[in-house]
Amino acid sequence: MSETEKPPPPPRYAEGLRRYKAGDREGALAFFADLARSLPGDAQAHYFQGLILFRLERYAEAQAPLRRSADLVPGEDAFVKLAMAQGQTGDLQACLATLEEAARRLPGSAGVRAYLGTTLRSLDRVEEALEA
Secondary structure, X not given: OOOOOOOOOOHHHHHHHHHHHOOOHHHHHHHHHHHHHHOOOOHHHHHHHHHHHHHOOOHHHXXXXXXXXXXXXXXXXXXXXXXXXXXXXXXXXXXXXXXXXXXXXXXXXXXXXXXXXXXXXXXXXXXXXXHO
């Protein structure tokens, strides 16, 4: 495995990922929701639950599991998806607050900075966007 490749997910996620890849998004969602309930400290289970809800365009529902994932293990993917879900529901202030938190917690994240800049520009805060 090269340095840029992500390691394969742990085996406990296999069934949910299999369902998702087979097109059974609702089945995958149920699997990861159950897993997140049984393993509340598993950030990845919450992330997959939120990601599937996001892809099902259930943006309001996606926010709680994505927030839980970001709180457990701060990661660019969880923060950006959470901010995107907030933006999709029209809550740009929450989206901005999430991205500002992510920028503080992940100062080296180019993805967070880029999305923060885009959000600031959409709020006509161009000077701040240039600094992001």
